[in-house]
Amino acid sequence: MRTHALNNPVTGAPETNLLDLDRRAMESFFESIGYQAFHGRNVLKWLHKHGVTDFDAMTDISKNLRQLLADITVPALPEIVFEQPSRDGTRKWIIELADGQRVETVYIPDGNRSTLCVSSQVGCALDCSFCSTAQQGFNRNLSVSEIIGQVWLATRELERPLTNVVLMGMGEPLANFDAVVAAMSLMQDDLAYGLSKYRVTLSTSGIVPALRQLREVSDVSLAVSLHATSNELRDELVPINRKYPLEELIPACRDFIRDDKRRKITWEYVMLDGVNDSVAHAKALIRLLEGVPSKVNLIPFNPFPGSGFNSSPLERIEDFRQRLMKAGVMAITRKTRGDDIDAACGQLVGQVRDRSKRRSRQILHTVRGGQT
Ligand code: SAH
16 A cells, blocks of 8 residues: 655656546556656556456556556546435436545437536536525536546446547536637547447537637537527626627637537526516527528426526427528437436536545435425
């Protein structure tokens, strides 16, 4: 047993968590300890593709290197402390980080798809008025290992491979830019999770400069939380709009997909009764998206205590959807999944009643009728 960490013998840097490193960082790290980059790629594959974190089990690596890695690195992962299955097959995991903070990760099976909804921050600073994560406030950014760790853990828990990852959990991914970009590059890396650019989707409320920068360093798919067609209303619902209004956001989104004719922006539009769901709003949305290859996801509002909003009735959502479709704007109504376990959009808050007793893993089964 090692009692204290050793430093990198060459750079003198303190112990490295190998799960914080994407391919490029892994290669540089191995070079920094006097080994060739391909060893780094090999370790990356063991960690992510095979899910092996025990250096002794990495059988094609020399004993010396294994010993060195054990001395100067850790493969540290967050931990699932609580799992809640939903009646519809959705599973919500509460993930505890090394400092005791908690985030949520949601698994959503749907036909051939198996999608993981990943968090990027503890809490969120953006204060969208209809989102319960916002009420929790902002705590901190997640590290690369805490983001990719959610994918690592889910891959080991599930009987079937993940087909999609969406950064739509807690937090604003573009406000945690570097860690999110590195984690997404691992999601896409053939030595790790091997998902195509069409199957990794970042959802943002619209931090325009970061969105423009993202295009330079990543080719993932983009979803944008729109929710309103005028600055006046969007300023209220998604306050970051006061800084980056629609006339800056929409062109940045158009540019994001400019070079790929197969791409569309997914617009998320939460349907709020009497707020953004009228015929006039539908018409304004059609006008706003003119010339932008688009897919609109209409999301029935998921209520939470004290929100002050109600979901639009289903008939109004369907009427809204039909209007978009007739105008040639592809639109679907997103199924509300996992709402019996508060795992639906905007309901992720890390609600754990008794935090003290949850050191060991527990599985809570949803009792039909709502109580857990
Ligand atoms: N901050 C990013 C990532 C969070 S994604 C973003 O804003 O896109 C979460 C998605 O769920 C967003 O589209 C968000 O607007 C939506 N959402 C939040 N609260 C909701 C609620 N109560 N009901 C339905 N959708 C909600």
